[in-house]
Amino acid sequence: MDSSLTLVIFGITSNLAQIKLIPALYDISEKNLLPNTTHIIGVARAPQDESWIKNYFHQTLHLENKHHQHPISEDVLSKLNDKLNYMNGQLNDLNFFQELKQKITELGSTNTIFYLATYPDLYKDIFDNLKKVGLNEQTNGFTRVMIEKPIGEDLPSAQRLNKLLAEYFTEDQIYRLDHYLGKETLQNILTFRFGNGTFEPLINKDHIDHIQITASENFGIGKRGGYYDKVGALKDVGQNHQLQMLAFALMDPPSEFSNTAITKERTKILKNLQPIPEKVVFGQYEGYQQEENVEKDSKTDTFYALKTFINIERLKDVPIYIRAGKNLKETVTEISIIFKTPTNRLFQHIDCGKDPNVLIYRIQPNEGIVLKILTKKPGHTIDLDDSYMQFCYRSSNELPDAYEKLISDAIRGDQTFFNDAEEVEAQWKFIDPLVKTKTIPIVYSSKSWGPKEADDLIKEDSREWLEPSMMFCNI
Ligand SMILES: NC(=O)c1ccc[n+]([C@@H]2O[C@H](COP(=O)([O-])OP(=O)(O)OC[C@H]3O[C@@H](n4cnc5c(N)ncnc54)[C@H](OP(=O)(O)O)[C@@H]3O)[C@@H](O)[C@H]2O)c1
Secondary structure, three states, X not given: OOOOEEEXXXXXXXXXXXXXXXXXXXXXXXXOOOOOOEEEEEEXXXXXXXXXXXXXXXXXXXXXXXXXXXXXXXXXXXXXXXXXEEXXXXXXXXXXXXXXXXXXXXXXXXXXXXXXXXXXXHHHHHHHHHHHOOOOOOOOOOEEEEEEOOOOOOHHHHHHHHHHHHHHOOHHHEEEEOHHHHOHHHHHHHHHHHHOOOOHHHOOOXXXXXXXXXXXXXXXXXXXXXHHHHHHHHHHHHHHHHHHHHHHHHOOOOOOOOHHHHHHHHXXXXXXXOOOHHHEEEEEEOOHHHOOOOOXXXXXXXXXXXXXXXXXXXXXXXXXXXXXXXXXXXXXXXXXXXXXXXXXOOOHHHOOOOOOOEEEEEEEOOOEEEEEEEEEOXXXXXXXXXEEEEEEOOOHHHOOOHXXXXXXXXXXXXXXXXXXXXXXXXXXXXXXXXXXXXXXXXXXXXXXXXXXXXXXXXXXXXXXXXXXXXOOOOO
């Protein structure tokens, strides 16, 4: 099959393109992961001259983009430049799609990916217009569409969007992207669990006391008020990233390393999650209502903490506590599996040995996998100390960015780390009942761990939130 590619990015001037897609395209080019003949067509509304897009990529990579962490090679950039094209047009205008079809035909590649880096209200017009000019069809090569989370804003709207997508594309053409699935540190959980024999036999109700998932940021919403105030923390990161973290950490072993087998196991976890509306605490940081583009009486959650269970026999009655929020004490994303304390209390006479072992998957920062254990302090007395056995990445620069991985997966046609329709809908089925019973968020102080009620949620089970350690993998 012809391996040439045309990648069309609707919304090349978007924030997403600037902070993620353009750096990812550079990195993919640097690693020679683009097909030899690749054309990139960026689309936005303003008319521009021919050289504009090359300058725009150059500026985005050099000046504006703080997300691109390593030096830019002018040689790589020049090769990428040769692939760049720009077209201006309105995405609700059929004439523009006729021009787009003509351009794609002229460029001559038979495989096409359409990346939707634009507003969800435009999706229907885009699909309609692609269909009217026949660009949604797969004739000689492939036609794929990449679409960002959030897929819908609740279950009915997600179902409508999935139905809409199905009118124009088959499921194998649709790449629903939640960039957490492309994170190296999350994917490594699969290797750690199923490539090694040591820990997996412990991931069950006999050995686990409970599980905690934290995704905290020590900064506020910045300039994203217009978007964030309509969505809130639970929908912004809870419905997608955090549930995916949970699925990776707890899924049953997939029968093989394939898209179907891995997606099936992730979905099984998500479908069996038990929503408990009375066990959710919503918070809002002090001063949030004064942020730019936020309603003055906004009731949007910038924090939530919840408790849930997974209704599968292996994890029956193992409580899972999830929290996320902005303007909290630390920026940290991690999954902690807290094991039961040993029944043989050899060290109880020294009031020690009560602290459980904790397996921590640190997604960011100080990325790694860590086991918290007790060790003897060197010396003549029996004193115990918390220690960390750790696997750490040498530096976060060695980790490929999630978008880099996911765009190259889509080029290769690998949907393993993308969501299918059923999976997205399972996520909303869990979240919707929690949103429906949402109470007015409790105001919390900046740089705290959220409202006191979030501590009470876990304390009433005689447990407490773990203070994320910044000590390990601090390389
Ligand atoms: N930004 C993020 O960090 C982020 C993170 C995760 C997911 N997402 C998702 O990514 C998508 C893009 O979000 P964003 O915040 O990056 O968007 P954005 O900055 O608001 O950009 C919107 C883009 O769409 C183009 N556009 C708007 N109306 C158009 C029209 N009628 N015809 C042609 N082009 C049009 C704009 O181009 P011009 O105005 O220049 O014409 C611009 O390039 C959304 O689905 C969002 O949910 C974004």
